[in-house]
Amino acid sequence: MNYLIYASQAARPMRSEDLADLLESSRKRNGENEITGLLIYKASLSGDDHGYFMQLLEGPSSALAATRTRIEADPRHRNMVVFEEGDSEARSFGDWSMAFRHVDQDDLAAMEGFADLGSPTFWSRARSGDLPDALDMMRWFAKEDV
Ligand code: FAD
Numbered sequence: 027m028n029y030l031i032y033a034s035q036a037a038r039p040m041r042s043e044d045l046a047d048l049l050e051s052s053r054k055r056n057g058e059n060e061i062t063g064l065l066i067y068k069a070s071l072s073g074d075d076h077g078y079f080m081q082l083l084e085g086p087s088s089a090l091a092a093t094r095t096r097i098e099a100d101p102r103h104r105n106m107v108v109f110e111e112g113d114s115e116a117r118s119f120g121d122w123s124m125a126f127r128h129v130d131q132d133d134l135a136a137m138e139g140f141a142d143l144g145s146p147t148f149w150s151r152a153r154s155g156d157l158p159d160a161l162d163m164m165r166w167f168a169k170e171d172v
Contacts, residue, residue, distance in 0.1 A: 029063075029084040029118075030094060030111035031160045033143065033152055034103040036076040040067065045128070048102065053123040061085040061093050062117050064125040064164050068134070068143055078144040079103055082164040084117050107152045110160045118165045127167055137163055 040048075045067060056062065066080040081097075083090055098106055119125055127133070134141045139158040142148045151157055 027084055027114050027117060028087045028090045028111070029082060029114050029161065030090065030108055031080070031082045031164060032106050032108040033078060033080045033148075034106040035078055035144070036067075036070075037102055037104050039076045040102075044102075045126070049124060049126055056085075056093070056123040059085065059089040059093060061089055062119045062122055062124070064119050064122065064127065064167055066127050066129055066164075066167070068129050068131075070144070075144070080140075080143060080164075082119065082161070084114060084119065105149070107149065109152045109155060109157055114161070118161065118168055125167070137166075139163075 049065070052065070061083055062085065063081060063083040068078045068080075070077045083093060083097075085093070094108075131141075134143055139151070140148075140160075140163055
């Protein structure tokens with residue numbers, strides 16, 4: 027089982043119906059491809075941008091690679107930074123074709139290294155791989171009501 031975790035910037039405002047569309051098609055596609063995971067969306071920190079995504083994807087390596095390629099090309103987001111990837115013995119989100127959390131600053135406040143998701147210092151640390159264990163952080167959400 028392979029997994030990857032990335033963050034990206036929404037390229038346009040994401041209304042709740044946009045997020046619902048994105049989730050519906052992702053879940054359908056992931057079900058066909060044995061992909062599971064968690065998508066986090068955080069609203070913008072300022073009026074200058076449109077919010078941020080963080081996503082854990084897990085599945086067989088070829089299906090994961092194909093899904094990653096499609097996601098990278100998606101015009102709904104940009105500046106995608108993959109900051110953790112590797113092998114995992116078991117799925118963390120095996121029950122979800124794509125779990126979803128719409129988070130705010132308070133939800134992330136206790137998440138060391140991720141509380142400032144979207145800030146310039148966050149992107150700088152993400153690009154240099156200088157973030158704490160993101161898989162553990164994403165797993166924390168699995169215990170929550172997602
Ligand atoms: P098609 O459906 O043929 O679409 C053609 C192009 O249009 C693609 O570039 C597509 O990205 C783009 N597109 C599709 N719908 C819209 C829209 N509403 N607005 C603007 N452009 C659009 N896909 C998964 O399979 N699994 C996931 O877990 C997953 N997670 C995602 C997370 C994020 C943050 C984003 C932005 C996208 C995610 N996607 C996911 C969607 C993925 O990027 C592709 O759109 C989807 O897999 C369909 O790919 P396709 O090549 O068949 O495109």
